[in-house]
Amino acid sequence: MARRLKGASSADTRSAILDLIRSSGQISRTQLAERSGLTESTISKVVRGLIDRGLVVEGGHAASTGGKRPVLLELNRCSRWAVGLSLDFARISIVLCDIFGNVVHSDILRGAGDDPPQHVIDRVASDLARFLERHEIAGRDVIGIGVSDAGRIDAAGRSLRSSRQASGWEDFDVEAALGERSGLPVKLENDANCAALGEFWSGRIPSADDFVTLYMASGIGIGFITNGDVYRGASSNAGEIGHLSLDIDGPACDCGSQGCLEVLATPAAVVRDARANPDLWRRICADGEPESTRTAFSAIATAAVAGDPDADALIRKSARYVATAVLGLTNVLDLDRVVLAGPGFAIAGEIYLETVSDTLGRLAFMRRVHPVIVQMGDTGPQTAARGAASVVLHSHLTPHHVRE
Numbered sequence: 001m002a003r004r005l006k007g008a009s010s011a012d013t014r015s016a017i018l019d020l021i022r023s024s025g026q027i028s029r030t031q032l033a034e035r036s037g038l039t040e041s042t043i044s045k046v047v048r049g050l051i052d053r054g055l056v057v058e059g060g061h062a063a064s065t066g067g068k069r070p071v072l073l074e075l076n077r078c079s080r081w082a083v084g085l086s087l088d089f090a091r092i093s094i095v096l097c098d099i100f101g102n103v104v105h106s107d108i109l110r111g112a113g114d115d116p117p118q119h120v121i122d123r124v125a126s127d128l129a130r131f132l133e134r135h136e137i138a139g140r141d142v143i144g145i146g147v148s149d150a151g152r153i154d155a156a157g158r159s160l161r162s163s164r165q166a167s168g169w170e171d172f173d174v175e176a177a178l179g180e181r182s183g184l185p186v187k188l189e190n191d192a193n194c195a196a197l198g199e200f201w202s203g204r205i206p207s208a209d210d211f212v213t214l215y216m217a218s219g220i221g222i223g224f225i226t227n228g229d230v231y232r233g234a235s236s237n238a239g240e241i242g243h244l245s246l247d248i249d250g251p252a253c254d255c256g257s258q259g260c261l262e263v264l265a266t267p268a269a270v271v272r273d274a275r276a277n278p279d280l281w282r283r284i285c286a287d288g289e290p291e292s293t294r295t296a297f298s299a300i301a302t303a304a305v306a307g308d309p310d311a312d313a314l315i316r317k318s319a320r321y322v323a324t325a326v327l328g329l330t331n332v333l334d335l336d337r338v339v340l341a342g343p344g345f346a347i348a349g350e351i352y353l354e355t356v357s358d359t360l361g362r363l364a365f366m367r368r369v370h371p372v373i374v375q376m377g378d379t380g381p382q383t384a385a386r387g388a389a390s391v392v393l394h395s396h397l398t399p400h401h402v403r404e
Helices: 010-024 029-036 040-052 117-134 174-182 191-202 261-265 267-275 278-284 293-306 309-333 349-363 383-397
Strands: 056-061 071-075 081-086 091-097 103-110 142-149 186-190 211-216 220-226 337-341 373-376
Touching: 010 029, 010 040, 010 071, 010 383, 029 040, 029 071, 040 056, 081 117, 081 191, 081 383, 091 117, 091 383, 103 117, 117 174, 142 174, 142 191, 142 383, 174 186, 186 191, 186 383, 191 211, 191 220, 191 337, 191 383, 211 309, 220 261, 220 309, 261 267, 261 309, 267 278, 267 293, 267 309, 278 293, 278 309, 293 309, 293 349, 309 349, 337 349, 349 373
Parallel strands: 081 142, 142 186, 211 337, 337 373
Antiparallel strands: 056 071, 081 091, 091 103, 211 220
């Protein structure tokens, strides 16, 4: 931090100091000076500006070290709001987050289904306006809308490519369409990147810490946080670990390859294997045929946690594939922290956590040099939406990190 701030612009300095306050939770002016390498007079000036803008408040005192007790600074929880949306064909999640990235209000909207993209955006914008009005949030107090989707993004970072089957969304500019209808700035981001930024922001992880979030919902992807921002790659589509081939003679994948993690370990893969076991599938369908892959996977995960041996074997098989992919990633990137997040881990997350932790503990190439911490992140149904709101907070409040 000290090296980055010396000679930095006033805007970057302000952004970096705000980021130090964010990641610290509470911190004194003296501690800010020590950690940033800036003089206390410069810190006082920057902090005064942040307080005047309503972003920072004084929140109590630290223990005395012999003199006057230092005043502690923290983010002003209700000074800014961000909206997060998670686009999905089955349902659309909407959240309102405070400056810490905590969900204050949420709702579930009708999914995109087969509706034309512009119709979906018009409907979402109207639902959003009613959502904010219901919770008495003025539009001027919302800094922007973050939109999460599982799709690919074009090289300019604007157009949504939802899937190879969702041709109507190909090259549709979600940012421009929703921005025009809502009157608010819009940031589009891949769901795994959203989840990673959500962990970074609300988890108060220092910007100096690099880590990977592996996100599992209907598919599997990773968000790699390095130097305080997402690593996006040449076309903003880095992180497609779901298309890492683990078995060159394995099942065909939609991407054209074979044996991808996507066809071996996702909820759909687990459900496919469960259907191939008549006895297990009868138990899963005891209360009726599951209405979707999502509900079927939840039933299998629940059975596994309850001790059903066949269900447990399928979940552990999925977890071993995930662990193998994470092991390769860890060895290539020399990671020391991996976060598992997303609704795919909501029920049987402990099985995945145990399997990945054990695999890295035994086999990570640098295991004798440093441990690799594996931890559970947010596994709720609104993980991606909350992360999308964090994308807005991150880009608006700490722009010195953001690589356009």
